[in-house]
Amino acid sequence: MKVAVIKYNAGNIHSVRLALQRLGVDPLVTNDHETIRSADKVIFPGVGEASSAMENIRANGIAELLPQLKQPVLGICLGLQLMCRYSEENDTECLGIFDTAVRRFPPQEKVPHMGWNTIDSLKGDLFSDIASGSYVYFVHSYYAELSEYTVATTSYILPFSAALQKDNFYAVQFHPEKSGMVGEQILRNFLEI
Amino acid sequence: MLAKRIIPCLDVRDGQTVKGVNFINIRQAGDPVELGAAYAEQGADELIFLDITASVEKRATFAWLVEKIARKLNIPFTVGGGIRNADDVARLLDAGADKITINTAAVRQPELVEKLAARFGSQCVVVAIDTKNTAKGDVVYIHGGRTPTEQKTRDWAREVVERGAGEIMLTSMDHDGTKNGFALGITCELAESLPIPVIASGGAGSKDHFVDVFKKGKADAALAASVFHFGEILIPNLKRYLRQFEIEVRV
Numbered sequence: 261m262k263v264a265v266i267k268y269n270a271g272n273i274h275s276v277r278l279a280l281q282r283l284g285v286d287p288l289v290t291n292d293h294e295t296i297r298s299a300d301k302v303i304f305p306g307v308g309e310a311s312s313a314m315e316n317i318r319a320n321g322i323a324e325l326l327p328q329l330k331q332p333v334l335g336i337c338l339g340l341q342l343m344c345r346y347s348e349e350n351d352t353e354c355l356g357i358f359d360t361a362v363r364r365f366p367p368q369e370k371v372p373h374m375g376w377n378t379i380d381s382l383k384g385d386l387f388s389d390i391a392s393g394s395y396v397y398f399v400h401s402y403y404a405e406l407s408e409y410t411v412a413t414t415s416y417i418l419p420f421s422a423a424l425q426k427d428n429f430y431a432v433q434f435h436p437e438k439s440g441m442v443g444e445q446i447l448r449n450f451l452e453i
Numbered sequence: 454m455l456a457k458r459i460i461p462c463l464d465v466r467d468g469q470t471v472k473g474v475n476f477i478n479i480r481q482a483g484d485p486v487e488l489g490a491a492y493a494e495q496g497a498d499e500l501i502f503l504d505i506t507a508s509v510e511k512r513a514t515f516a517w518l519v520e521k522i523a524r525k526l527n528i529p530f531t532v533g534g535g536i537r538n539a540d541d542v543a544r545l546l547d548a549g550a551d552k553i554t555i556n557t558a559a560v561r562q563p564e565l566v567e568k569l570a571a572r573f574g575s576q577c578v579v580v581a582i583d584t585k586n587t588a589k590g591d592v593v594y595i596h597g598g599r600t601p602t603e604q605k606t607r608d609w610a611r612e613v614v615e616r617g618a619g620e621i622m623l624t625s626m627d628h629d630g631t632k633n634g635f636a637l638g639i640t641c642e643l644a645e646s647l648p649i650p651v652i653a654s655g656g657a658g659s660k661d662h663f664v665d666v667f668k669k670g671k672a673d674a675a676l677a678a679s680v681f682h683f684g685e686i687l688i689p690n691l692k693r694y695l696r697q698f699e700i701e702v703r704v
Contacts, residue, residue: 274547274549282524370647370650372575375455375498376458376498377455377456378454395456399576415454435529437527438527438528438529439528443527
């Protein structure tokens, strides 16, 4: 299986690659359009800031390519946020694959939301064999609102989308590559879609 | 609900873990990679590896070790010990660490915290604070707790938050190694007043000490070394125990 991990100026690409290698898949870390287009699966990772990440993927044409992809695509963390319509982080227009907005957590509790939290109301292929209430690892200050695309929810300060799906586009706010056995199963599920 | 985290800390010297460990099914008890994986399997939420290698030349060994740990571990891990500048941090993050921890270097050059937060993001900057209760109140110690400073612990904690620290790891020099429990007062004060997570460290001797540090100390995470390494407290038992007190933990 050919798995492409999109390379851009974001932080967790290395750990996503290592997690895939633990599952026996050696991904191509690339921003080459043809390689991405011809991959069986595409992963769009990311830890970083929304506006500079958008600027970066606009400059290399990934912003145009990504919404056109037909194979399963998995956004992770900032990847999920960039796949939404808009992010409050520096007032950024994003890709609009999911027609929903990304907001900053109100500061009623510690922000970022950091650590292990539960996912519930799980829907679809990504969560096969994953029990409701399983713990996954989060680090983020912005969240995607609940919407028709929500396929997993988590509560911190308020309920938000832990995962989104529309057609071949999947995205998770948490880090499956750092979420122990549960995260490994979610990545495996994605590879088997 | 966001779970309270249990974090074993492993001291590493010349690429080997220092304290003795009673684990079954470990091929090499001194191998930090094997040990880390065993802890992850037991249900540790995160791990910290501290390099206590004395010589600068051997520090390269540690970056190489961090790479091996990153390949193996499927949970987040923090590394620290001897970090002096942003290039040291870049090397460790590139090797696959999720977060780094700085202590003396931050006290010596507080602007380093800002520099690291700007370059790598606050989420990976853990500032370790060694605190001791003295006649002058709670003050910061450096050099592994050997050297006192003029800094008040609460002022320094607030300053590192303002400079962009993502978490604070608070070690009480009065409690560390005593097994008499965590420093609940200062932990609670910082955990309740700061907008970032506080990891309590120093003094863990029993499961009840963990109950106290979460219930009374309001800590977001608790770190311990020897009680885990010597098998005095097993993480699955500890987590079941905490759940009986309605403390949210990942099981």
